[in-house]
Amino acid sequence: MGTPLGDFIRAKRDNTRPEDLGLPAHERRRAPGLRRTELAARARISVEYLTRIEQGRDRNPSDPVVNALADALSLDAAERAHLRYLSKISGGACAGHVRPAPPDRTVRPATRQILELLEPGVAFVTNRLGDVLAHTDSFALVMSDTGLLDAEQPNVTRYVFTHPRAGATFIDWHQVADEQVFSLWLGPSTESFEWFTADFAPVAGAEFTRRLHRHLPPPRVPLTMNHPRADRLRWNRETLELPAPDAQQLVIWLPADEATAAAVDQLRHRPQRTALRAV
Known part of the structure; x- marks a missing residue:
């Protein structure tokens, strides 16, 4: 059985063009990307050791080895941080544990006050699983009639992969899907990740599971x-991490063009204004 660390290294190796690293591009290759021998040579480790890491048979590579692999793959800052995170959780990936409970959905009063101050901005509080825990009125206006907030406990990840209107709502559906799955790996605990994916993967289907083991950070682009x-x-999106015990994020959507700002302003002039809603 593989590990998140091994899956990431293999995925990144398969998606790295040899010519980008100064290696011959004209050689005949059975598969795209770097060969194990090439990556091992650049990282100055043995091919056998790299194979063990990729296949999950070595779950505890040292920090120097992890850094060497990051250098060999020319990872950027976000990818390096993700690689270090995966190296930590992979060491205990096979440890047995009691099935965990879902994460706490409580939103602190101070966070609710921040949302009030952000009105009429488009903002919401979430966690790495995609739960929509609280939101501003304007967020409700923007997401009205999309189906996201119809659920008793709205969740963006569930919406993206299971709701029939998600594909029509998000023009760049594949980008949003990549973002939601990658965010799962950034959660505060392996237990929460496993709790969510165990229940969700059978429902979400192949589009979810195919992304689950990709581990490649998606690019930051506007949401359309x-x-x-x-x-x-x-929308341009800014994500602010709330204090560590919360394990939550405050997400703010900012209009990326004048047409969006004007359209949202028209939406706000509806006769009835709903109250701030905690989910």
């Missing part, structure tokens, strides 16, 4: 969506 009453909206 279709709104039932405002046509196309484009």
